[in-house]
Amino acid sequence: MDLTNKLQSNNPIFDNYLSCLPTNLTHRDMLTKYEKIPTYIYSESVEASIVVAAEIAEIIREKQRNGENCVIGLSTGSTQIRVYAELARLHKEEGLSFKNVITFNLDEYYPMSSHSLKSYHQYIKTHLLNHIDILPQNIHIPDGTIILETVHDYCRDYEKKIADAGGIDMMLLGIGRTGHIGFNEPGSGRNTRTRIITLDPVTRQEDANQFQGFGNVPRRAITMGIDTILSARKIILTAFGEYKAKVVQKAVEEDPDSLIPASFLQHHNNVKFILDSSASSQLIRIKTPWLLDSLDWTDDQLVRKAVLWLCGQTKKPILKLTGKDYNDNGLSDLLATVGAQHIINIKVFNDLQHTITGWPGGKPNVDDTFRPERAEPAKKRIIIFSPHPDDDVISMGGTLLRLVEQGHEVHVAYQVSGNFAVSDEYVTRFLGFHHEYSTYYDYNNPKAEEQYLKVLNFIRNKKENQIDIPDLRKVKGLIRRMEARSALRYFGIPEENMHFLDLPFYETGMKIKSSIGEQDVNIIKNLLETIQPHQVFAAGDLSDPHGTHRVCLDAVLIALENLKEQEWMKNCWIWLYRGAWAEWEAHEIEMAVPISPVELSRKREAILRHQSQKEGAMFMGEDEREFWERAEFRNRTTAKLYDQLGMAEYEAMEAFVKYYP
Numbered sequence: 001m002d003l004t005n006k007l008q009s010n011n012p013i014f015d016n017y018l019s020c021l022p023t024n025l026t027h028r029d030m031l032t033k034y035e036k037i038p039t040y041i042y043s044e045s046v047e048a049s050i051v052v053a054a055e056i057a058e059i060i061r062e063k064q065r066n067g068e069n070c071v072i073g074l075s076t077g078s079t080q081i082r083v084y085a086e087l088a089r090l091h092k093e094e095g096l097s098f099k100n101v102i103t104f105n106l107d108e109y110y111p112m113s114s115h116s117l118k119s120y121h122q123y124i125k126t127h128l129l130n131h132i133d134i135l136p137q138n139i140h141i142p143d144g145t146i147i148l149e150t151v152h153d154y155c156r157d158y159e160k161k162i163a164d165a166g167g168i169d170m171m172l173l174g175i176g177r178t179g180h181i182g183f184n185e186p187g188s189g190r191n192t193r194t195r196i197i198t199l200d201p202v203t204r205q206e207d208a209n210q211f212q213g214f215g216n217v218p219r220r221a222i223t224m225g226i227d228t229i230l231s232a233r234k235i236i237l238t239a240f241g242e243y244k245a246k247v248v249q250k251a252v253e254e255d256p257d258s259l260i261p262a263s264f265l266q267h268h269n270n271v272k273f274i275l276d277s278s279a280s281s282q283l284i285r286i287k288t289p290w291l292l293d294s295l296d297w298t299d300d301q302l303v304r305k306a307v308l309w310l311c312g313q314t315k316k317p318i319l320k321l322t323g324k325d326y327n328d329n330g331l332s333d334l335l336a337t338v339g340a341q342h343i344i345n346i347k348v349f350n351d352l353q354h355t356i357t358g359w360p361g362g363k364p365n366v367d368d369t370f371r372p373e374r375a376e377p378a379k380k381r382i383i384i385f386s387p388h389p390d391d392d393v394i395s396m397g398g399t400l401l402r403l404v405e406q407g408h409e410v411h412v413a414y415q416v417s418g419n420f421a422v423s424d425e426y427v428t429r430f431l432g433f434h435h436e437y438s439t440y441y442d443y444n445n446p447k448a449e450e451q452y453l454k455v456l457n458f459i460r461n462k463k464e465n466q467i468d469i470p471d472l473r474k475v476k477g478l479i480r481r482m483e484a485r486s487a488l489r490y491f492g493i494p495e496e497n498m499h500f501l502d503l504p505f506y507e508t509g510m511k512i513k514s515s516i517g518e519q520d521v522n523i524i525k526n527l528l529e530t531i532q533p534h535q536v537f538a539a540g541d542l543s544d545p546h547g548t549h550r551v552c553l554d555a556v557l558i559a560l561e562n563l564k565e566q567e568w569m570k571n572c573w574i575w576l577y578r579g580a581w582a583e584w585e586a587h588e589i590e591m592a593v594p595i596s597p598v599e600l601s602r603k604r605e606a607i608l609r610h611q612s613q614k615e616g617a618m619f620m621g622e623d624e625r626e627f628w629e630r631a632e633f634r635n636r637t638t639a640k641l642y643d644q645l646g647m648a649e650y651e652a653m654e655a656f657v658k659y660y661p
Helices: 011-020 025-029 045-065 078-094 120-127 148-164 203-208 226-230 242-253 261-267 300-315 323-328 332-338 341-353 391-405 424-440 446-460 470-490 518-531 548-563 568-569 596-607 626-642
Strands: 039-042 070-075 103-106 107-108 170-173 196-199 220-224 235-239 271-276 381-386 408-414 498-500 535-539 573-577 590-597 652-659
Touching: 011 626, 025 470, 039 045, 045 070, 045 078, 045 170, 045 271, 070 548, 078 120, 078 235, 103 120, 103 148, 103 220, 107 120, 148 196, 220 498, 226 261, 235 261, 242 261, 242 271, 300 323, 300 332, 300 341, 323 341, 323 518, 332 341, 341 446, 381 391, 381 518, 391 408, 391 535, 391 573, 391 596, 391 626, 391 652, 408 470, 408 518, 424 470, 470 498, 470 596, 518 548, 590 596, 590 626, 596 626, 626 652
Parallel strands: 039 271, 070 103, 070 170, 170 235, 235 271, 381 408, 381 535, 408 498, 535 573
Antiparallel strands: 107 220, 196 220, 573 652, 590 652
16 A cells, blocks of 8 residues: 555545636636746645655756756755655655765754754754765754854855855755744845844744743754845745645735745745645635636535625625625626626525534434435444544534434544653653552552652653653553543543554654554554444644644545445545634535534533643644633634624534545
8 A cells, every 4th residue: 555645635625626717828827926936736745745856856867967966955844754755765766866966954953962853953864864875975954063152154164065066956945934934034134144043932832842842942043044045046945734824825925025034035036836735725816716817606615715705805794795795896707607696695695504503413304405414324423533632622522522412422533642742740740649649548569669760760860852761651641541531521422432543653752753654544444444434523634733633634534545445435424623723714614513602611621621731732833822712712703703694693613524535
């Protein structure tokens, strides 16, 4: 089984939208007229990564044919992992040699030892350099250990080495949420060269999970400057995931501005952005293509997207939109194609209203023609896949509760242990209680005492570079299991319906995880074959900043793809939830489950059972609110949006999109 093959797109709305776009060159020019950087969009990041790696490989081969060295600038981060994996595969399986390649890394934290597991030295070696035949003398990575007083001279020497190598032929970039390229933070000038820089608090917050807390993230870094980057002969910037969409739009469509350093790439004459569908979502041609050119309006999803956008522009509910509203806001083409505004309004209103259901497992003994879920079977077997041991209650706790109370057989499968997100301090407190409790009741268990001291001594003497020992990871995983069990018991789910899969890809002890393997997929397949569910819920939270949600979703989708010929799969529906980091857009929602004030309160209580994540959780991102606060805000915002569009008024709502395998 080739797990690197491109998955079928899990975004049917985007795929349907693409089919509605005109394809001739003139129309494409119209659609991209606001884009100041050539931008290419792929439905999946896997496909995009393969394209980028192929382009890098072609440059290397061309230089080899000419007997020349190929100088490449390398960036780090989760976005490039698949690019580097594909380059390593090309070397191993297709004979791509890197002996003529000279590399210059963009940046490094300061201070930072090259031996630290958190350093970019270790990142680039782990993901690329250790897997190819590059010559050691051709590798250049900024030194994060040099004396501060000598940094200026060191940076000038780094620039000289680039020049002596003949300049950079191809620069591979990512983009941060602040718009930084390399570590050129907001305020960096167009003419900056390699230097030491103070990191923006947003960047440090983004990296906090890697360092197990914001306070542990270095405050400075050494980075190539913007002018250094622009001196490269060719530049490719990759961006994947919704959380990059807003900054990508600013860099591509707005004027160059030092507050968005990536926007200076507009000054380069050989640059391109490679995006997945999620990262492209804020570009005008994706978000509001009707403002650019005429479209094929036969797709209902595209019509709904346009009408709901119009409601936002006019501050009106759907049924109050007038023909003048359509004409004044660039939708006269829709009006002329489909018909009078009241026909469009009623169709979209009914479509949106039909997404609302208090019966997420289907309402028995009713006509389900216009309901999001089937009436039969009345009692369904359901699996809820939760990447971490709290994503289920954070993202769909109200729906989970409703499914249990309506009599369905609900199973919850936690895909990873989540041990990386438990602090050492919390473990110390947990073990201390257990030890005191055992002593109080005079329990004599030499083995338990030995394990207790082993873990505690490791924590007390833990070095900056050390990976948690297996015993410590086990304790952290057990803490999260206990919390998850407590939350599910509170919802009335029996112990035998709680599944802790502990997928192997996650168990590296480090922030950077392994790729999906056959073992991961088989674990999920075995559970699916055992339960043979009528419904599967999985996390579609692709904005997840630490990437585990994306990997977990891929594992579920690959397993389902492999099982699609089985008889029970013909009656299995797959729903994707969000909520931990972002919510579905209104036009995407296919099932909206109202949550009452009492249910919202119970959902909050279930989230609070995950106490280790309440105290100093390491994956908060830019949003400093606790997860229960975020969840309630998003659920109330969805309900308020439905109310503003003319639907019934609810306290809160959880939203889902159907996946079509």
